[in-house]
Amino acid sequence: MHYIRLLRPPKLAPSQRAMHTELVFTITTDLGDSFLCPDEPIDLVVTADIYSPTGNVSCELSEHGKLQWLPGRRVAKPVYDLPPMAVNAMMSGDAVELCVGTASSFAAEDVRGILSSLGEKASQGGAGGLVMPVRVALNGPEADNDISTRKLRLSAASEPPEYLEVEEEIGESIARHVWDAGVVALSAIAGTYKFPGLESSQHPCMQALRRMFDDSETMNILELGCGVGILGTGLCAVYPRGAGDCTILMTDLDEAEGRARANIALLKHNRSGSQLGNANILYENLNWDHGRQGRFGRQVQRRRWDLIMLSDCTYNVDMLPALVETLSALHASNVEQVVDGDEPVSSRVFLATKPRHASERALFDLMAGAGWLTLETQVLPLPVLGGANESVEMYLFEKA
Ligand SMILES: C[S@@+](CC[C@H](N)C(=O)[O-])C[C@H]1O[C@@H](n2cnc3c(N)ncnc32)[C@H](O)[C@@H]1O
The missing domain is CATH 2.60.40 (Immunoglobulin-like)
Incomplete structure (x- = not known):
């Protein structure tokens, strides 16, 4: 894109x-x-x-x-x-x-247009990539x-308009604008609510996510490396349940905090008079260099996380060990919070990535080595105007 x-x-x-x-x-x-x-x-x-x-x-x-x-x-x-x-x-x-x-x-x-364009080459009558x-x-x-x-x-053209707005900073900071994997992952998740008949919404990966969202009494979702917050605020905008049932905590480095918090405020502002979801949405800094040592802020520590999600955070191969160790430390924190009589805990990770180079595959060895099983994989082909096709891959991992 x-x-x-x-x-x-x-x-x-x-x-x-x-x-x-x-x-x-x-x-x-x-x-x-x-x-x-x-x-x-x-x-x-x-x-x-x-x-x-x-x-x-x-x-x-x-x-x-x-x-x-x-x-x-x-x-x-x-x-x-x-x-x-x-x-x-x-x-x-x-x-x-x-x-x-x-x-x-x-x-x-719009989400519908983005999902419809995936895999649609110009030779098949589609735009062959979007701007x-x-x-x-x-x-x-x-x-x-x-x-x-x-x-x-977010909504269909025939429905009352519902928009997600996300502010970016003018300039080139990596943390402060939106990325393909976040846009496509959000569109895929939003599609399961707004366009359930689409092929991407029917995929077992999206179906598994929807079952988690729909079947759990309460849902605590932690996002790592949220950037400007397109995935976290976007999920919040389409998530149908209220603040008592769902908490979404977005995290990133402190340099991303201002824009992420501004986008939470923008979502809350846009909620008035609209159908945008009502889940509880929060922000806290979480640096994976601290996370890998089990050092978490107050908000991260106070909940057991049903789902950890991240998009476009795996392009820097040097950071992969810290990231995977942070995921495992979050699982350990989940396990510690089990009280007598609770079901044994398993932690789930939803990860979206647009692969940019082969070295990023190291992620999968690190995840497997740390005991994370791949439950589902969904690959969405991403046509690029005037360039070679790319793809966004989405994975659901579990560690018991
Ligand atoms: C390419 S951006 C993706 C942002 C967002 N997830 C999206 O899809 O738009 C990668 C994000 O990872 C964050 N990040 C990089 N290293 C990090 C670290 N050590 N700890 C926490 N976040 C980190 C960056 O600040 C940035 O926001």
């Missing part, structure tokens, strides 16, 4: 007529290691979306066919006059957001110089 990324916040400046805005963006893979190089030029669309108490309006700034991403391009720097309606809205304090996206056949903007649009607030309470937003529709 490719992502439209702002390289700096949009500049606003008065122009002869009113006010203009300058955007500087690129389109890259999640790692940012290659630019989108499509076989044919791709039309891009820039809109100014106005949110006012009297209703929301979207004004297209780019003229049809005038803004294109061409093979070999690395950056685009369009300048647009803002329509008077957007300027007036800003003057009166209404929120105005710019959205840079592609023609809808390429746009990764995720980016949004940025020009004013209003959400406007922050360093923040852009990804917005994914």
Whole structure:
């Protein structure tokens, strides 16, 4: 998948007529290691979306066919006059957001579209890979110089709209933007609730997860390396049960804390007046260098974890021993919390990864060596525009 990324916040400046805005963006893979190089030029669309108490309006700034991403391009720097309606809205304090996206056949903007595109090559009539649009607030309470937003529709087009919004930091920090495995894993899990008939939702791996979510009286879910929190907040948004039944604790290094907490706050804000789930969602720092020694924070220590989940955390082979030892230390902590009369405890791990190089396979030897059994494996082919196909692999492990 490719992502439209702002390289700096949009500049606003008065122009002869009113006010203009300058955007500087690129389109890259999640790692940012290659630019989108499509076989044919791709039309891009820039809109100014106005949110006012009297209703929301979207004004297209780019003229049809005038803004294109061409093979070999690395950056685009369009300048647009803002329509008077957007300027007036800003003057009166209404929120105005710019959205840079592609023609809808390429746009990764909803769970249904993402799941349908998996494995769908251009030769079969599909887009052959998707591009995720980016949004940025020009004013209003959400406007922050360093923040852009990804917005994914969770519900079907025929249902009332439910969106997951996730803020990212403009720039290149690894912990502070979304990654393919997180986006695809979230889409697969959300699909089991929203689109149960899809092939990916019917897979034994997703069925096993759903049974866990549905059959347990209470569910404690711990996420490792949550980054901006797309998987944790996304699961929370689709999880149908309330705060008394389900706790999701997202964890990462302290440098990721601010953005992860901001996205929890955004989810809670968006919940009002929507169908977004009501599970209890928390954040605490957890560095695997501490976790491997059984050193956990207060929130991690206070619960027995029914499921530990992680996405795109296994690309750095040097960190794999610390990660696997952290998983085993969490299992040991689960076992310690067994009280007389309880069933013997087994711990489960849901892991999603987009393999990038062969050395990452070391994970499986480390997991097996530490006594983790692979219960299910699901592989989703991920077509890439103008590039070789990739895949997202999802695993369910258990340690008894
Ligand atoms: C590629 S990002 C994936 C983020 C997120 N899971 C997603 O799918 O969008 C990898 C994450 O692992 C975290 N990480 C790396 N080393 C870590 C460590 N030693 N302890 C805890 N988290 C770590 C990073 O901070 C980063 O957020």
